[in-house]
Amino acid sequence: MAIVKKRLGDLLVEHHVISHEQLQEALSEQSKTKRKLGDLLISQGFITEQQLIEVLEFQLGIPHVSLFKYQIDPAITQIIPESMAKRYQVLPFMKDGSKLMVAMADPLDYFAIEELRMTTGFKIEPAICTREELQRSIARHYGLRDSMNQMMIDLPSAEDIEETEITDEDSPIVRLVNQMVQQAVHLKASDIHVDPGENNLAIRYRIDGQLRTERHLPKQMQGFITARLKILAKLNIAERRLPQDGRIKMQFDYKMVDIRVSTLPTIHGEKIVLRLLDLSTGVKPLEQLGFNGRNLQVFREMIERPYGILLITGPTGSGKTTTLYSALNHLNVENVNIITVEDPVEYQLEGVNQVHVNPAIGFTFAAGLRSILRQDPNIVMVGEIRDHETAEIAVRASLTGHLVLSTLHTNDAVSTITRLRDMEIQPYLIASSLVGVVAQRLVRRICPECKASYTPSEQELILLNSHGFQADQLYRGRGCGNCNRTGYRGRAAIHEVLNIDDEMRQRITGSASVDELRNAARQQGMTGLMEDGFEKVVQGVTTLQEVLRETVAN
Numbered sequence: 001m002a003i004v005k006k007r008l009g010d011l012l013v014e015h016h017v018i019s020h021e022q023l024q025e026a027l028s029e030q031s032k033t034k035r036k037l038g039d040l041l042i043s044q045g046f047i048t049e050q051q052l053i054e055v056l057e058f059q060l061g062i063p064h065v066s067l068f069k070y071q072i073d074p075a076i077t078q079i080i081p082e083s084m085a086k087r088y089q090v091l092p093f094m095k096d097g098s099k100l101m102v103a104m105a106d107p108l109d110y111f112a113i114e115e116l117r118m119t120t121g122f123k124i125e126p127a128i129c130t131r132e133e134l135q136r137s138i139a140r141h142y143g144l145r146d147s148m149n150q151m152m153i154d155l156p157s158a159e160d161i162e163e164t165e166i167t168d169e170d171s172p173i174v175r176l177v178n179q180m181v182q183q184a185v186h187l188k189a190s191d192i193h194v195d196p197g198e199n200n201l202a203i204r205y206r207i208d209g210q211l212r213t214e215r216h217l218p219k220q221m222q223g224f225i226t227a228r229l230k231i232l233a234k235l236n237i238a239e240r241r242l243p244q245d246g247r248i249k250m251q252f253d254y255k256m257v258d259i260r261v262s263t264l265p266t267i268h269g270e271k272i273v274l275r276l277l278d279l280s281t282g283v284k285p286l287e288q289l290g291f292n293g294r295n296l297q298v299f300r301e302m303i304e305r306p307y308g309i310l311l312i313t314g315p316t317g318s319g320k321t322t323t324l325y326s327a328l329n330h331l332n333v334e335n336v337n338i339i340t341v342e343d344p345v346e347y348q349l350e351g352v353n354q355v356h357v358n359p360a361i362g363f364t365f366a367a368g369l370r371s372i373l374r375q376d377p378n379i380v381m382v383g384e385i386r387d388h389e390t391a392e393i394a395v396r397a398s399l400t401g402h403l404v405l406s407t408l409h410t411n412d413a414v415s416t417i418t419r420l421r422d423m424e425i426q427p428y429l430i431a432s433s434l435v436g437v438v439a440q441r442l443v444r445r446i447c448p449e450c451k452a453s454y455t456p457s458e459q460e461l462i463l464l465n466s467h468g469f470q471a472d473q474l475y476r477g478r479g480c481g482n483c484n485r486t487g488y489r490g491r492a493a494i495h496e497v498l499n500i501d502d503e504m505r506q507r508i509t510g511s512a513s514v515d516e517l518r519n520a521a522r523q524q525g526m527t528g529l530m531e532d533g534f535e536k537v538v539q540g541v542t543t544l545q546e547v548l549r550e551t552v553a554n
Contacts, residue, residue: 008037008108012047015055022046038106039131049130056128062107065127067093067137068480074141076100079120082142088112091129091137098122103129103137133482139183173224177232180225181259181274182252183214187484190276190317194229196222196269207484208444208491209317226263226270233261241265247344248274260344283329283347284322290493292535294525298497299438303327303405308435309398311385313410319442319493320407321346324381327405328352331379340381341368357383366390373397382406391423398433412529413439413498414518417508431505439496441529443536443546446475447483451540460544467534475540492541494533494550498526 009023018026018041026040033040041047056062070093077085079100080092088109094101100122104112107126116124129137168174180203184192189205196202201217217225230237233246248259260275291299302310310327312320325347332338332351339353343365348354353375357368366389369382373393385391385406398404410416416437420430453473456464464471477487498521500508507520522528527535533547 008106011059011108012041012052012055015059017051017055018046036106036109053128053130056107063127065093065101065103065129066480067091067103067129067133068485070094072137072141077141079122080116081119084116084119085138085142088115089131089134089138090116091134091141093127095122099125101125101127103127103134105129105131105134130482133480135186136482136484139186173228176221177225177228178250181250181257181276184274184276185252185255185257185278188490192274192276194225194272194274196266196271198268201225208486208488209442210444210486222269226272229261229272229274230263233259235261235263240270258346277346283325283349286326286330289323289326290536291495291497292527292532295495295497295527295532298436298499299327300330302436302499303331303403305403305435307398307401307403309394309404309406309433310435311406311408311416311437313408313413313416313437313439314441315409317442318440319491320440321383323438323440323493324405324407325349328379328381331403336378337376338379338381339372339375339377340383341365341372342381342383364390366393369393369397373402377402379403379405384408385423388423388425391420391425395425395429395433399429410439413437413496413526414514414521416498417517418514421511427511428509431500431508434500434508436500437498439498439529440493441533441550442491442493443533443542443550444486444488445490445492445542446540447477447480447487447489449482449489450478450480450487451475452478453540463544464534464538467531469534469538471538474537474544476543488546492536494529494536494547496526496529496532499524 009027012018013020013023022041026037026044026046029040029044030037038052042049042052053064057064072093076092076095079095080090080102085091089105090112091103092100093103100120102116102124104126105128106112107128113124113126180192184205187205187207189207191206193204193206193211194201195204197219200219201222203214203217204211205214227237230244230246232248235244235246243265244263246261248261250257250259255278258277260277262273264271286296286300312323314320328338328340328349332349337353338351339355341355341357343357345354345356355368355372357363357365365382365384365386369380369390370393372380380397380402382390382394382404383406385394385408394404394406408416408419410419416439417430417434420434421427453475456471456474460474461471477483479485479487483489501524504517504520504524507517512520530547530551533542533551534544536542537544537547
């Protein structure tokens with residue numbers, strides 16, 4: 001297929017997708033950053049990726065492919081080296097005689113096409129693919145293969161390992177670890193698990209809350225990978241009997257990624273978990289946290305109180321810290337002094353004094369909270385209330401004119417009150433200090449690329465009707481390359497927002513039961529986690545299965 005050689009910018013202006021002024025602005029930015037023009041136009045919001053695909057497909061006749069529909073022969077991917085595939089963002093997916101069909105994010109990159117032709121000896125037939133699907137496919141089909149193969153060839157014995165093997169950027173071990181992390185970033189994984197087994201080493205990624213095994217590596221690689229990760233995280237390589245915690249910062253594709261590293265000795269060696277935090281995403285405004293209209297208004301009123309305690313509750317990985325940071329960012333103005341005590345500090349907020357606790361030297365949440373109260377704060381954020389001492393200091397602080405924000409592990413909003421009672425906080429102190437509680441969970445979003453409507457079953461209708469909802473149609477994802485065939489991409493929060501009003505305070509002081517408190521909260525207008533989830537099901541954000549999976553225990 002012959003392609004008319006046109007520059008992308010001229011093509012988009014010619015078809016009135018962008019203005020000449022927008023093109024000049026993007027070209028000016030390109031001269032500074034050296035990024036591809038298409039990527040810049042999309043990041044600046046001048047065009048969408050779908051608009052770009054449509055222009056190239058309909059105006060130039062470049063086919064658009066969905067790679068997940070193809071069973072790609074590994075022999076075909078070996079035609080183009082991994083380094084070249086990643087450099088030019090290309091993936092060969094079909095061969096026909098002397099022609100090689102290649103998926104590209106930028107099929108107008110004529111230099112890349114010519115380079116591929118000279119390297120492979122094939123006539124290159126470009127096709128356009130979304131960048132996200134392409135990155136996922138490259139990660140899946142190349143992944144760690146080349147580095148693993150090279151590492152197996154060059155692998156020294158554990159006794160003969162030299163420092164350069166795990167510090168030299170060109171060594172197979174270093175490339176292997178870098179690719180493992182880079183692949184996780186491309187797949188938008190929140191965690192990487194390096195799990196030692198008796199005969200192999202499993203690499204597992206947690207994506208949208210679900211853990212899946214990405215691949216198994218030979219057992220003899222375990223020591224080298226563990227050593228490399230420990231060096232990056234500034235941990236003690238020689239210490240294999242005790243758990244250790246560290247931190248790594250790495251940059252991939254113009255994104256800075258903060259990685260928390262945790263090691264744990266097991267019978268088969270050290271298990272390592274890496275928690276990935278994409279610093280480029282920043283802190284979300286309150287409006288983007290997924291609150292419905294009523295809950296957003298109540299939450300905003302609660303965090304704007306001059307004093308009191310606001311608690312965010314839920315299990316690990318339910319987005320509590322994200323909600324806390326958004327609240328802090330909303331309150332971060334010039335005339336207030338905000339101090340946080342965290343374990344660890346995740347996002348760095350300009351204008352906020354953030355303190356990292358260190359229990360090893362006795363600097364606990366309670367000690368940190370006691371110290372920062374002498375720093376004249378208006379607003380205090382405590383990463384987590386774990387014990388009676390921290391809870392008591394937080395309550396006293398709120399009663400002396402401070403707004404205290406923190407998290408707690410409870411199943412729902414109302415049981416937070418009984419949890420504080422269990423921590424031996426007197427009911428009258430809870431009633432006086434607590435201004436509100438937000439319980440939340442994260443559910444997987446339906447993939448927008450393969451979202452489709454369907455007629456709900458009788459059981460689904462009965463379930464929705466029993467909670468006051470009606471729907472003629474619901475939505476689910478069919479599965480595509482953008483969502484790795486799961487039907488889900490990304491996550492959304494569901495909430496339960498409890499406002500402590502005068503009536504609720506009287507009930508708390510009177511040591512009312514959980515059921516009595518819950519009934520009073522519902523009369524007040526509180527929406528339960530399940531109801532908020534069902535509302536998002538009817539809106540087409542998520543599925544019934546997801547909501548039930550997260551809330552059925554409640």
